[in-house]
Amino acid sequence: MKTQSVTKRFKCADTETNCDWSATAKTKQDLIEKVMAHANKKHGMSLRKVKVAIKDE
Ligand SMILES: [Zn+2]
Secondary structure, three states: OOOOOOOEEEEHHHOOOOOOOEEEEOOHHHHHHHHHHHHHHHHOOOHHHHHHHEEEO
16 A cells, blocks of 8 residues: 655745754645744744745655
8 A cells, every 4th residue: 555645844944044943744734833833933934935935745
């Protein structure tokens, strides 16, 4: 059985921070929640910016 699901990845450094924090999740929604908890709190990053920086792995 193949369970090759796409992982979503966010790297803080892909935005204009010098932060080396990153996160992955199975779904975009999960990842957005994780990322916002970090990026919004630490960097005041907007949801829009977070979404743009999310990539498939
Ligand atoms: Zn960061």
